[in-house]
Amino acid sequence: MREFHRLALGKGVHFTSCIRPKYKINRMSIYFVLPLRKNEASANAVLSCLFTKSCRKFPTITAFSDEMGRLYGADLYGNVHKIEGNQVLSFTVEVIDDSYALTPEDLTRQAAELLCDAVLDPLLDETGNFPEESFRLEQQMLLDTVLSEQNNKRSYALAQFRRVMFAGEDGSLSKLGEAEDIRNLTVKDAKEAWLRMLSSAKIEITFTGSGHEEEAKAVFARRFGELSRDKIYRLRRSGHKMPVEVKRVTEQMPVKQAKLVVGYALGPAREQRVALKVLSCILGSSPSSRFFVNIREKESLCYYCAARSSAYQGVMIADCGVEKENVTRAENAIQREIDSIAADGCSKEELEIALRYLATAYRSASDSVSTMDWWNFTRILQGGGTLAHEFSLLQQVDPEEIRQLAGKLKKDTVYLLCMEGGEEQVEDDQA
Amino acid sequence: MKTIKRKTCASLLLRESYELLELESGLKVVLYQDPTASSATACFAVHYGSTDNRFIPKEGEEPICVPEGIAHYLEHKLFEDENGDAFARFSETGASANAFTSGDKTVFYFTATDRFEENLTILLDFVSTPYFTRETVEKEQGIIAQEIGMYDDNPFWQSYFLLLQSLYHHHSIRIDTAGSVESIRQITPELLHRCYDLFYRPQNMVLTAAGNFNRDRLLELCQTLLPKRPDFEVIRMPEEEPYPVRVKRTEKKMPVSKPLFTLGIKMHPEEDKEKRLKKYVLACVATECLFGESSPFYREMYDAGVINSCFDCSVLEGDGYLAILCDGETEQADLLIDAAKRRIRDFKEKGCDENSFEGIRRTEYGKQIRQFTDMGDLAVQLVDAAFCAYTLFETAEILKEITAEEIQQFVSKELDPENLSIALILPEESGGNQ
Known part of the structure; x- marks a missing residue:
């Protein structure tokens, strides 16, 4: 068992593996760490929806889904997190260990390629932008998610509470952006967010699972090695000010x-x-x-x-x-x-x-x-x-x-x- | 207490095995050992849930009805004993313990990384020694009423039960697991004792464990700690459930941003135990073919903005009920219903794309492997399998043999697109007529 093995794959890009044969599955995540800013949060967040439905190689939701089915129900999804004053976009794929394939197949390598395809080689139209129609659908999805916060009363109360307690601080900013910002998003904003993410985000790639990490690492090293990287974002640390009154x-x-x-x-x-x-x-x-x-x-x-x-x-x-x-x-x-x-x-x-x-x-x-x-x-x-x-x-x-x-x-x-x-x-x- | 039956269930395909034992008392014990795990989970479960509120205590006696929510109430109260509660005892060992009640079972469980035998002793002891006083039973009403209030404000839960009430005329699956504030007021210590005494008998219970534990010590503890109990004699009295759905559409207004829906297609449940698992697996694969992410239905609805990523589909199955459920958010319920009906009709005629079918079959096979990666979930799945008298490996074997033609035949025979109902939770400002 290797609990923690970490190495650099490029400028501001690291790969960390944690291998235990007992896991039976492999999980690979790409974390993009960015500053949480009101004017950028929603454009970043919409990418977490856009990149998990299609890519250039599998251009429709059906083709993308069929590919995940072919990989024995690989699960590929995106998420947005807020950690202190940072916004983190994560893209994760989970796949069963290669040895369980019914016919010999390098499932882990293929799943790593699919994850890279989703994030690095998305579906673009002839103008080089995300297709307007699919962008609008995911923009609406993000808006629905923000508006449906009130459906779960406990988490809604906690979110509203945070807006009050951390008013004026990074902690009050929504990780998905505010509804108004999402409504105003354009395809151009999303494209810029994507390019910004690739060039300047701190990128952490993790591999947690039963094995075959070398094959996956080779895929990530190749795909991320091709990226042109700019000045890498340095983490923001933010605390909460002590209250003067309740x-x-x-x-x-x-x-x-x-x-x-x-x-x-x-x-x-x-x-x-x-x-x-x-x-x-x-x-x-x-x-x-x-x-x-x-x-x-x-x-x-x-x-x-x-x-x-x-x-x-x-x-x-x-x-x-x-x-x-x-x-x-x-x-x-x-x-x-x-x-x-x-x-x-x-x-x-x-x-x-x-x-x-x-x-x-x-x-x-x-x-x-x-x-x-x-x-x-x-x-x-x-x-x-x-x-x-x-x-x-x-x-x-x-x-x-x-x-x-x-x-x-x-x-x-x-x-x-x-x-x-x-x-x-x-x-x-x-x- | 001796072991009277012992069987090893194994799968070459999944490279897994577990042990199934039956003790002299009739208690089933199911054990999955993984020495590489850091933890182990044990479940002590009774085949008694929220749907068991009308039954004959034993042959020759009169049927009785008990208040809705009593199985769940009993689950809460069993944690208490004369000297405090079981949580306090588990806190001495550091185990994480809890319980839940569903339509057909009540499950008490713990997860521990050490002192497994001590924890098992606590589990077997508190579930085997009921202690209720009038005062503690009354006090629990406040806590459960708060729990009911919490679910009353949960639109997903409300949508789900609204749909069950729309699909089913009489079957008690339509009853909320916790009952209502009114029904739990009728629960007394005497009623709790009566239900406990009738259902919590070894022949109606199972003990499962998954993870890193000592198998022989576990069996020894079962033999020394569990008291002798009479045989299980309850005769369940399911009401005759008509095939057609009760209501085709139900609506309720709640503070939600966008309408939520749960859509159900009611089917004939399989009564023959031998055929029940096969029908369930066919229904699961058919559901994915009809409405899953790789289906033309999903793509059409998603691209048209009728559904979004919240959409999910599943199969609801238990004693006397079987239905396909789809849930999510939509502003266009009528379009969604029409598309679902059209999809079933088209599928009956054309079947499904071979490529998608193979993907779905592989996905289901992948799920079979994943179920052995989480000891907590696995211990609960072993409970379900034991109560339904199948092994966890039968599903993989069925999946291996299933063909696209078989799914098409299944849909043609079992699914009536008109036997469909939808429950809608609408935002406060729009119309609604529950």
């Missing part, structure tokens, strides 16, 4: 269950990323957490009440689904748990439970190609350690570090989505 926003929508999101800021916490993860776990990331045991089970206030954190942004976010009349009780209950840890710390037992829970997550991560792929990529981007290193850091977290971290949490933003309760409002409050 922002409160209530949004009205005809929903049966209110969604409450409470955000806390704690300042730079990059070095304490593992401890913050443990604090989140003690508060609300497991069925033994304080939110689950006290707010859900003892008080029967809600079906879910969870905590999540980002050490890179220096924030912790709690969210729950709750009856509107119980919103204040829920907010107070969340605050009470944080105050209690800040004042008295957590018990040794609580800490051990959280450490065991996270240890299981760390250890089992290596069973999944998709988890390992994402782990390796974010590690390259954000500078974390190997699974084994992060696991060793976990063992060093002590109750005092948890108490101190909880003491740093400062209430920043409270967002509520509910059936009625007046207009959207922003109130001043003392933190």
Whole structure:
């Protein structure tokens, strides 16, 4: 097993492989890391739709799909991520190991070629642009995705909350762009975004799977070696400013269950990323957490009440689904748990439970190609350690570090989505 | 408790094997061992779900009806015991544990990277020792009512159940898994005990494990920890379900940006257990041929902007029900319905393109290999296979033999384009008439 092997394929282009014969499949991803800018976000994002339906070699959705079927149901898809102040476009293909083909075939090499065809050799018309008709369809798809954010009330509430908490910062920008920007997109914008992506994005190619990485690496080296690269984008690091006062926003929508999101800021916490993860776990990331045991089970206030954190942004976010009349009780209950840890710390037992829970997550991560792929990529981007290193850091977290971290949490933003309760409002409050 | 039956299921094609055992109590145990895995998942499951709310407790007794959502309620309550709950016990070992209820089963499971036997002990113990008091049962109503509220606001879930209610007149698959706020109010500790006692019997249960674990210790624990229980005697009482769909179109308004749909084509379910898997596999391949991404239907609808990438198609199958489902977003439901009907008629006449058919067959074969890559999913699939009395390898064997002509014949015989229904979730400002 080679957990992590990385090498440069060209200017700002790296290939990283993680091989374990047990996987039975191979997963290859190309990550393009770009700055997240309001005026470019939607043009970049539309590429994630455009490049997964056709390419010059397979010019229709039927031909493209037939090719994936021929490769035993290879799965090729695009995605857009936001990591700190960066926009990341990813294109991934997963294919079964060559040895499972019913007749001898180099499936991994062919899947790598298909992925490169999708991204580097897309379908263009006689003017050298993306065909207007397919561009319009994918533009509409992107718009539908942005507008349908409200269909999932929990993620909608979280997205709206982020717009409020991170207003004026990179964190408030939508990874897909805003609806208005998407409506105004042209074929020319998309073409420019593509050329910009190829010339200046930081490019990370990952291979996670059972083997045949040399064949795939040769394909990527050849295809990406042909690229003309310009000045390579340097990663942006962005944190969240500490609040002066608590922002409160209530949004009205005809929903049966209110969604409450409470955000806390704690300042730079990059070095304490593992401890913050443990604090989140003690508060609300497991069925033994304080939110689950006290707010859900003892008080029967809600079906879910969870905590999540980002050490890179220096924030912790709690969210729950709750009856509107119980919103204040829920907010107070969340605050009470944080105050209690800040004042008295957590018990040794609580800490051990959280450490065991996270240890299981760390250890089992290596069973999944998709988890390992994402782990390796974010590690390259954000500078974390190997699974084994992060696991060793976990063992060093002590109750005092948890108490101190909880003491740093400062209430920043409270967002509520509910059936009625007046207009959207922003109130001043003392933190 | 001795092992009375033992069988190894193996596939040369997929290069996989697993073990199927039956203990003296009637409990089935299905084990897939992978010593290279970092983790293992175990599922303890009962063939009892949200559709089992009308049955005869044992031969000669009167039929009884229980409130909707009781199987799901029971799932929640089994985690509790006199000294706390099972989550607290799992937290001592670091395992990740949970449970879910579907139409035909309730599954309790954990995933662990070490202390597998301790975790298995907890799993077998809490599922085998029900503990309900009036107070804790009442308290659970608040939590489940919140869960129901959450699904009430979920347009995808609403669209799915609206469609099931449109397709089926009587079959209890049309009932929401969690029941309703009203139905769960009727649930008492006595009713929970009654249902537990009747359904949670070894002959109606299965234990599966997938990943890295000690097989002999697992069997020892089953033999020492599981109490003796009477034989399973419940007689299920499925209501006669007419073939035609109940309603052809249903609409509901919710806060969504674009109309969502779930479209269903109802089919005759296969009653003969021997033929059921084959019919299911044929239905899956036919669905991909008719509506999958490589089909002319998909291309036509996608290029015309009638559907977008959210479109998906699948097969709904269980005791007494079988249907093709398509779901997604559309502003042009009528066009979509016409195209779906036309596609079925054309397919009956012309069949499918040989190239696309081979791609679909290969895709389904690829899925068979992928199912052995995730221990958590695999443990659940072993539960399904055990309850339906087939092995995971039979699908691959059926796929190997299927021909394009067979799919055409299947569609011709089984699919009536008029026996179709659509459920639509419309934005608040547009019309709707549920």
